[in-house]
Amino acid sequence: MTPPSRTGVVETESARLVYDVAGEGEAVVLVHSGIADRRMWDPQFSTLAEHYRTVRYDMQGFGDSAFVAEGTDRGDLVAFTGALGIPQAHLVGSSFGASVALDAALEHPELVRSLTLVGPTVGGHDYEGTGPEWKAVLDRYEASVEAFEAGAYREAAEHEAALWVVGPGRETEAVDADLLERIVEMDDRALRMEAAGRRREDASVLDPPAADRLSSLSIPVHVVVGAYDLPSVGEAAGLLVERAPDAQLSVVDDAAHLPNLERPEAVTDLLLEFWASVAEGTT
Template sequence: MIPTATPATRNSVRRRRWPTALATVPTATAGAKTGWGLSSRSLAIHQASAAAAPVWTASRRLSRSFTSRSPQAFFSAWLRPGSPGAYLSAVTKIEVNGALLAYDDTGSGTPVVLLHAGIADRRMWREQIGPLAARHRVIALDLRGYGDSELPPTPFAHHDDVAGLLDALGIPRAALVGCSFGGAVAIDTALAHPERVTALALLGTAASGHEWSEEANDLWDSLVGEVDPEDFAASAAGEVRFWVVGPGREPADVDPELLAFAREMDQRALAAELALSAVDVAELDPPAIGRLHELRMPVLVGAGGADLPDISRLADRIAAEAPDATRLPDVPDAGHLLPLERPAPVNAALLDFLP
């Protein structure tokens, strides 16, 4: 039985798109490549240990509590054609733990499940599906409530949905590839259901139980400022500036098609978060951040060089604490949606790593 989430858990679900920070640890070793080559396994694993650092509780500006709109009013808007949460297209769905989840399934070989970022949906993997499907059975999932997946008003856990998807598809074990929040779901799945996960590839990942740094709050203030959380278009524009462009670049430095696509996906994701705020979403207990040493499967960790410093630091920590982890050098001129922005090095690293 899936436990009912506490109010604190539900609040953390609403702010999950902001993985949180820890202390600075040493970055790439001297002589490391500036991009991801084909031999990702040959890269040295970072041995830095994470030091303790002051943490803070996310402000209301970041936690984005959507209490001013009733769930009933939202669900009516959610089903209205053309609304941010409306279904994207006619897609394949399968019942998982009482919900119809949308997914794409292509290729043959050892199975790989792709888990999207909290500001996106399964479409963010459009540059990975073809190359990976040449060697693997590739399944790109819309997490419950996102994209084309449905959201019944019943308690659930994302990590149990991933295991349930494998059950529904008759897959005993699979590798998981996650970006941002999808990486956090992948880690939680590997901890809750270790017998189901053959490998983890984590790109710009979050981790449950991880706390933001004060530096990240300051960056939000300087890059975005105050945004009305009920204005999905303005909120998405601010989040894309914060995440996809990043603190060290200007919007003009990034492909405009990528920015437009990211804003469109994020508007739908914002609607998903509003719907999810009315549902009990259970999280891993105890959370992943204190259990990284339990990840016994091979783990690949990467981040974009233009992403928030917090993201790279978390990648360093995971690589230091997971026993069989490989830390890829940060990819230059790449933000938070690394698989979309720099598909060539991402695909090369994944093809070299995945079993």
């Protein structure tokens, strides 16, 4: 039986964060990507809540959340878990959310039971791509920026969905049309909030940055990437697995940057298996 969920609001010093929570037991906190909001975890939320106290929230400037003062997204995350009385959590972050979760774990490892990074970016890691495939990536990115600056927010979201969800190695027809539309809708909403000044710019990075601190991670780390993700993400994943002392890599076939949406059952299974290994001490 699916546990009932509850929606709530946490007011931190810097943000008003809307969240959903369901289930009991060890805490799992899900952090969404930069082109989505907490709804991106729909395929996992109910199943995970059958085993864990599962929490998903909108970061400031996304979905139903907003900033109220200067701060950082990693600081919001730490304050959020504290407000919910979560002493330690299995953190799961996707894309931009992965960098937020990683930075929070580096600053406050005592709050993190394990860390799962899906399609991660790593602060301080710069990718220098070459060749026609990478030029196509840059062209698509520039097209999204131009559309955003022109006020064509849905067009900008469509470019971003093509860049991240389809990926550089596939045609649009390879991805479910309904899935693409869901991402475009979430991203369009976020871009409009950004344009209206309702998202706090969070350009802060750790000093030294995450890329230079990975060897200090003392917690189990699970890196998950889609086989069709961008090469920059693949390089960041390799960096994590190489430098973090207790890290493992899972590659999800037939998926790009958001494998939890393209291959939901596979990613749910990966999460549950990883946390079981953490509990058994076999990571």
